Amino acid sequence: MGRQTACPIGGKRTGLSIRSVDNRPICLYCQEVLQNARKRAQASEVGVRDRLLNAADRLFYQEGVRAVGIDRVLSEADAAKASLYQHFGSKDQLVASYLERKTKDARASIEAYLAGTPPSQRALKFFDWVVEWAESKDFRGCPLQHTVSELTDAAHPARAIAHDQRAWFAERLREWTTAAGVKDSKATARALMVLFDGAVAGSEVDGPQRASDARWMARKLLAG
Numbered sequence: 001m002g003r004q005t006a007c008p009i010g011g012k013r014t015g016l017s018i019r020s021v022d023n024r025p026i027c028l029y030c031q032e033v034l035q036n037a038r039k040r041a042q043a044s045e046v047g048v049r050d051r052l053l054n055a056a057d058r059l060f061y062q063e064g065v066r067a068v069g070i071d072r073v074l075s076e077a078d079a080a081k082a083s084l085y086q087h088f089g090s091k092d093q094l095v096a097s098y099l100e101r102k103t104k105d106a107r108a109s110i111e112a113y114l115a116g117t118p119p120s121q122r123a124l125k126f127f128d129w130v131v132e133w134a135e136s137k138d139f140r141g142c143p144l145q146h147t148v149s150e151l152t153d154a155a156h157p158a159r160a161i162a163h164d165q166r167a168w169f170a171e172r173l174r175e176w177t178t179a180a181g182v183k184d185s186k187a188t189a190r191a192l193m194v195l196f197d198g199a200v201a202g203s204e205v206d207g208p209q210r211a212s213d214a215r216w217m218a219r220k221l222l223a224g
Helices: 028-045 048-063 070-077 083-086 091-114 117-134 143-148 155-178 183-205 209-222
Strands: 017-019 025-027
Touching: 017 117, 017 209, 048 070, 048 083, 048 143, 070 083, 091 117, 091 143, 091 155, 117 155, 117 183, 143 155, 143 183, 155 183, 183 209
Parallel strands: none
Antiparallel strands: 017 025
16 A cells, blocks of 8 residues: 555554555545545535525424424534525525425425326325325425414415415315316315315324325215
């Protein structure tokens, strides 16, 4: 491995060395330290916003937005406090961004799940999606329900995200019940919304059978 050389970091001699392009010995330990430092620098410069949001996503969903403090998110994301304020401005905005991500992911998942289903069957098929979600290992209820229940400020930015998602969902249910040809599509859509809310909340407490029960009731409603 070459002659022993002094390590410029620790000042000790070691036989773990290689030679650089100009034939100077380089300590392998030092080389590893420098590589790790470069990786950390790249991680801190690229994707710090995503790391913060990923950490918030995991912690807020599993433990709640009020129980998780900023320092916990920063530690999980390996980020400085200045980075959080640079990208989000405040914890309130981080909570809103977390909820916005959750809603976008939910919409994409629902639309992909229903993509091959005829419009007339989508209302019932949607409850199959709910059952599968409730049966998933990471299920912990509805992030909208959780977050809004914890917010005391009516002007909190996350409330607007939740309102938009509920409006989107209500519109989809009206589309699906209309396509299903039920007698009163608007009333049926509202009833399905209530079933969904109960299915998700009930499944968190009692298990996924509550989602299956909601699907059974949805089938009855859609059959007219």
